[in-house]
Amino acid sequence: MELNLNVRKLYNGMIPFIIGLIFVMIITGCGNTSNGGMKKDKVNVVTTFYPIYVFAQAIGGEDAHVVNLIPTGVEPHDWTPRSQEIMSTSKAQLFMYNGAGLEGWVPNFLVALNKDSKVKAVEVSAGVKLIESTEDDGDDHGEVDSAESVKQHHIDPHTWVSPKSALVMAENIKKSFIEVDPTNQSKYEQRFQELNDKLVELDHKFQSELAEMSKTEIVVSHQAFGYLTRDYGLTQHAIMGLSPDAEPRAQDIIKLADFVKKEGIQYIFFEELVSDRLAKTLAAEANIETMVLNPVEGLTEEQEKNKENYFTLMEKNLQNLIIALK
Numbered sequence: 001m002e003l004n005l006n007v008r009k010l011y012n013g014m015i016p017f018i019i020g021l022i023f024v025m026i027i028t029g030c031g032n033t034s035n036g037g038m039k040k041d042k043v044n045v046v047t048t049f050y051p052i053y054v055f056a057q058a059i060g061g062e063d064a065h066v067v068n069l070i071p072t073g074v075e076p077h078d079w080t081p082r083s084q085e086i087m088s089t090s091k092a093q094l095f096m097y098n099g100a101g102l103e104g105w106v107p108n109f110l111v112a113l114n115k116d117s118k119v120k121a122v123e124v125s126a127g128v129k130l131i132e133s134t135e136d137d138g139d140d141h142g143e144v145d146s147a148e149s150v151k152q153h154h155i156d157p158h159t160w161v162s163p164k165s166a167l168v169m170a171e172n173i174k175k176s177f178i179e180v181d182p183t184n185q186s187k188y189e190q191r192f193q194e195l196n197d198k199l200v201e202l203d204h205k206f207q208s209e210l211a212e213m214s215k216t217e218i219v220v221s222h223q224a225f226g227y228l229t230r231d232y233g234l235t236q237h238a239i240m241g242l243s244p245d246a247e248p249r250a251q252d253i254i255k256l257a258d259f260v261k262k263e264g265i266q267y268i269f270f271e272e273l274v275s276d277r278l279a280k281t282l283a284a285e286a287n288i289e290t291m292v293l294n295p296v297e298g299l300t301e302e303q304e305k306n307k308e309n310y311f312t313l314m315e316k317n318l319q320n321l322i323i324a325l326k
């Protein structure tokens with residue numbers, strides 16, 4: 001009887017150990033077969049979402065192996081990492097995220113990384129003059145439950161949508177490569193210069209073309225164009241908040257429909273990764289058209305297949321803005 005009890009105690013005591021052992025076996029098993037997707041002899045970079053991924057690839061070139069966390073066709077505001085992403089990021093040299101409140105999961109993610117991980121975390125938007133949102137907290141985010149998240153939602157995270165801010169982001173990415181791999185500094189500088197030239201050209205194009213428009217007000221579905229409109233002298237009126245799944249209040253839609261009629265606005269902008277239901281509703285209400293304005297938060301599978309990229313999408317954005325603001 002007593003022996004049985006002791007055996008049971010011993011057995012119960014072993015359960016956490018056995019679970020721990022299985023967990024270790026899973027981790028090392030993954031490590032042996034794929035090394036978490038990391039490559040030797042390259043700077044391994046993990047990025048959170050599309051714009052940072054393409055800028056890191058452009059600057060890192062053949063010296064970098066860049067892995068993007070948020071997959072094609074997925075909208076980044078609601079995405080959160082799983083344990084496999086924590087494991088692979090632990091093995092990388094660089095972890096690049098946007099910051100400015102886009103990836104609310106980053107602080108916990110960094111704490112969860114392997115204790116002996118050497119990964120350097122880079123907040124790519126650092127140095128961009130951030131925009132405080134005027135959006136009120138009332139009913140827009142059901143998940144807001146701490147002072148921290150309230151603060152995050154008040155900062156507009158959409159820095160990359162303005163070529164001017166994208167220039168700052170590219171500079172940060174270049175610096176972080178040089179910091180972890182100084183021997184290849186000149187190669188990073190050279191590739192950065194090519195990307196920088198393209199962004200400067202895009203910036204000049206936005207600047208000169210938009211300066212000639214007769215209108216400056218745009219109506220968009222998701223409030224993602226704060227930096228773009230600030231940097232090029234426009235004003236955005238958003239149906240939804242900073243996060244595209246936030247539902248607007250009926251009185252806000254009515255107010256916006258009145259505004260659209262009063263200002264003689266001809267188009268309502270929507271985006272591909274999020275439902276266009278509200279934009280269509282408002283457009284029908286005001287008897288006007290809808291058109292795409294892309295916040296370049298990610299590619300759809302269709303866009304990926306058609307070899308669209310940050311520059312082609314921004315170029316289309318400019319052309320559509322010109323049509324709407326004439």
Ligand SMILES: [Zn+2]
Nearest residue numbers: 224242244295
């Ligand atoms: Zn967004």
